[in-house]
Amino acid sequence: MPVTLLFLALFALAFLAFNIVLCIRVWRLRALPLRRRALPALLLCCALAASMCRAWGVTAVAEAAAFPLNISTALLAMLELDRHRRRAGTGASEHLA
Secondary structure (H helix, E strand, O other): OOHHHHHHHHHHHHHHHHHHHHHHHHHOOOOOOHHHHHHHHHHHHHHHHHHHHHHHOOHHHHHHHHHHHHHHHHHHHHHHHHHHHHHHOOOOOOOOO
């Protein structure tokens, strides 16, 4: 296996872990309505389903939908966390519990 494929796989796993952590942090924000807390997790599930289509030979769905859904998951979750920090009046150094 070429080294570049190994680095690409490690980056993909790191980005997936980053998305999962963001989704969990947004889910734990009790001040948000349920639909806004669940949206990043639902987008991540759709992205994972689109990526799984590649295993069944449906590459068009994976190529068209998986990457944009992963990016939108990360952006939406970071936006919700930033909105919560600004609304709560806390700085970026305080951890959300």
